[in-house]
Amino acid sequence: MTAPTTPLAYLKGHGTENDFVIVPDPDNALDLPPRLVAALCDRRAGVGGDGVLHVVRSAAHPEARAMAAEAEWFMDYRNGDGSVAEMCGNGVRVFARYLQRAGHVRAGDLAVATRGGVKRVHLAKDGDVTVHMGRATLPEGAVDVTVGARTWPAYNVNMGNPHAVAFVDDLAHAGDLLAPPPFAPAEVYPDGVNVEFVVDRGPRHVALRVHERGSGETRSCGTGACAVAVAAALRDGADPAASGTPVTYTVDLPGGRLVITQRPGGEIEMTGPAVIVAEGVITTEWLETAFG
Numbered sequence: 155m156t157a158p159t160t161p162l163a164y165l166k167g168h169g170t171e172n173d174f175v176i177v178p179d180p181d182n183a184l185d186l187p188p189r190l191v192a193a194l195c196d197r198r199a200g201v202g203g204d205g206v207l208h209v210v211r212s213a214a215h216p217e218a219r220a221m222a223a224e225a226e227w228f229m230d231y232r233n234g235d236g237s238v239a240e241m242c243g244n245g246v247r248v249f250a251r252y253l254q255r256a257g258h259v260r261a262g263d264l265a266v267a268t269r270g271g272v273k274r275v276h277l278a279k280d281g282d283v284t285v286h287m288g289r290a291t292l293p294e295g296a297v298d299v300t301v302g303a304r305t306w307p308a309y310n311v312n313m314g315n316p317h318a319v320a321f322v323d324d325l326a327h328a329g330d331l332l333a334p335p336p337f338a339p340a341e342v343y344p345d346g347v348n349v350e351f352v353v354d355r356g357p358r359h360v361a362l363r364v365h366e367r368g369s370g371e372t373r374s375c376g377t378g379a380c381a382v383a384v385a386a387a388l389r390d391g392a393d394p395a396a397s398g399t400p401v402t403y404t405v406d407l408p409g410g411r412l413v414i415t416q417r418p419g420g421e422i423e424m425t426g427p428a429v430i431v432a433e434g435v436i437t438t439e440w441l442e443t444a445f446g
């Protein structure tokens with residue numbers, strides 16, 4: 155793998171305004187060091203985005219080779235600071251939309267390999283995209299999240315990546331979210347955590363703000379919306395396994411709306427939009443500066 159030194163094709167996309175720089179690289183020929191990812195995501199000196207979707211054939215990537223028989227394409231997701239994350243729910247929808255646009259897949263059902271396992275996706279040609287996100291896990295142990303003088307107990311929900319979900323009276327209580335909200339005990343999330351602040355909007359309808367690990371406050375987080383739906387169902391005593399019926403929450407985020415359904419077997423589905431905004435070329439001059 156080599157760091158790119160010739161013009162680099164990219165696209166820009168978003169899902170409920172969680173925005174991504176998409177870098178197609180089917181043969182995994184590019185080295186994308188954290189510094190380059192962070193430079194691409196820079197909103198003033200780069201393209202701008204909450205993260206990078208590196209599009210690679212599963213067979214060409216050491217982390218995805220074992221999934222190649224099930225899913226031809228691997229979403230190598232990176233946060234805006236260049237760090238690697240296990241999963242990105244909005245990213246998977248945008249990734250699928252890119253594959254459709256590039257002619258790699260048709261509308262309908264497909265599979266995408268991620269570090270969080272293979273995700274089944276249903277892709278409508280001009281409509282929303284549904285991702286089968288798998289089951290949440292609920293690691294043991296109480297967690298508190300603090301902003302200023304306020305501290306809340308949080309639900310610890312893992313969607314392949316870690317989330318701390320705090321129900322608050324007012325989304326403004328989350329403050330400016332310019333830094334990761336402190337949590338305790340520190341050892342619960344040794345690799346950091348995504349933190350969601352949630353208010354009720356009505357029956358099975360919530361709204362949230364999120365501070366994402368590695369990206370800061372974003373306009374949406376798909377895994378975060380799923381974690382919030384799981385936490386809300388626990389709080390509300392809405393157990394799909396016990397009732398034998400699916401439980402659906404509407405989740406409003408600053409950048410749009412996601413609909414999250416938990417099936418009786420625990421499987422979670424997320425539905426929402428996925429948009430390709432632009433495509434272009436990163437110049438050699440800029441790449442030299444980014445590596446300079």
Ligand SMILES: N[C@@H](CCC[C@H](N)C(=O)O)C(=O)O
Nearest residue numbers: 239242243244315375376377
């Ligand atoms: N925005 C994503 C989550 C991206 C990864 C997250 N920041 C992490 O580090 O776990 C989503 O839509 O799920």
